[in-house]
Amino acid sequence: MVGRQKINALFCVTKVKRMQSIPANGYAIHFGDTAYDLLNAHIAAQHYSSIFILADTQSNEYCVPRLLPLMAVDIPIEIVEFESGESAKTIDTCVQLWTLLTELGADRKSLILNVGGGVVTDLGGFVASTFKRGIDFIHIPTTLLAMVDASVGGKNGVDLGHLKNQIGVIRTPQMVLIDTQFLETLPQNEMRSGLAEMLKHGLIFDKDYWAQFLDLQAVDFADFDALVWRSIEIKNQIVMQDPTENGIRKALNFGHTLGHAIESYFLESPDKTTLLHGEAIAAGMVLEAFLSREKNLVTPQEYAQIKYVLTDIFGKLDFAETDLEPIIALLVHDKKNEYGHIQFALLDGIGKIKTNQSSDNELIRLAFADYKS
Structure with a gap:
């Protein structure tokens, strides 16, 4: 089909552009290289005792190596990995992660960075929100779905059996970092x-935004970052009205x-x-x-x-x-x-x-x- 063929061709490379940060409820969504500067400044200002990167097997392999060289910190960083996929989004996984955080010495001044797709941001936000009654966390979404949806709005949680998102809390991160270069390794x-x-x-919410996708042949995906930015802005505008x-x-x-x-x-x-x-x-x-x-x-x-x-x-x-x-x-x-x-x-x-x-x-x-x- 023409539409699906076109999508496959268009989403090969995205060019990171300087995009204006979007203020949200008690945090902000930052974009591109500037976001890493703000991440490092935040970590320095908060004097965290330790940092834990939560990632699934896919994001740990493809995304964490891009993140680590951009982190200018001098406090301990531990990488905590769990299996990829929706089947990992359970209370059992949370128990394993809470236990591991405890064994690794996480305390109330620790910071969790959730690096991955929607499962990672949903699960990681819930783990952080409930560990020691809540510690700080930051979302670094690495899939398009997580960027425009899961990481924005403060919803964190897990599935109950096969029932989606039945257990969870609403608690906002310290910030969300959007780096569309992560999408270069994402399957179509x-x-x-x-x-x-x-x-x-x-x-x-926006008929004109919908209209931009009516003819995929005419979409200028060289400006794909702007489409991502607008999608995030729309969701955030709605959430700001009704958290x-x-x-x-x-x-x-x-x-x-x-x-x-x-x-x-x-x-x-x-x-x-x-x-x-x-x-x-x-x-x-x-x-x-x-x-x-x-x-x-x-x-x-x-x-x-x-x-x-x-x-x-x-x-x-x-x-x-x-x-x-x-x-x-x-x-x-x-x-x-x-x-x-x-x-x-x-x-x-x-x-x-x-x-x-x-x-x-x-x-x-x-x-x-x-x-x-």
Whole structure:
């Protein structure tokens, strides 16, 4: 498909540019080489006793070697590695990390640097937030998904079995450091996974930003850093208004109610291929855009455009009829649910959102039928 071929070609090299820092709730998001200067200045000013770099096997191999020469510190640094993948995002992994931190002498003046993708930032933030009732941590995301989504907003947590992000806290890092040079070693499917969240930010908040991706042939990816910066800015603007997700922050869950259920189902089903987060969310956005159309919140033309763009880039997942009921059953575990009612964040036209929207199961089944058509 043209869209997916184009994405593969475009995301090969990114050029780091000097980007303005983005102020967030009690911290800031810094970009490029300047971020390392600010990181070193922060470490010197806080007089930390020790630094622990939390990384999975992939980021420890490909990303930590880039980070270490840029750290101008004279205090001990320990690298703590754990297995890559969503299956590591558990309380059991946390127990192992808490134990190892204790054995290595971590104290309340230690600093944790979470270097990796969304699993690392989610898990590492939770480990730091709960160790000795909370120690400082900094996110250094190394995947596109983690840069534009997981590292921003203060959500930290782990999965409960196959249920996504059921255990966690909201606690902000000291800073987030965005270095898009890490993306040079990222597989193309991981780049597409992050692109899903960027597309979501346009759909829920900025119609003009969404429009930049309508013709991938015309996108100037030499300025890719600017697209990343704007995606982060959009998420941060929403989070700043509603840090604890009682109102507008629910907009960020567009595509995630069904997307998380799909992701969990594929994770627990032995005959299914485990999905990347963005792959599941892309399907969830198509399905929830259909719900928006059926509720007359988006026009048929807008829905057709959304479906075409997302399926052109991501293709379609293969759903059997027997998959639908187990996926629908998983919706009851979604974190947005209140008083037993399943809550959706649906589009109110492209660039706007309506939260706390309901849908009956029959309409959800119709969404899957249309997705497959």
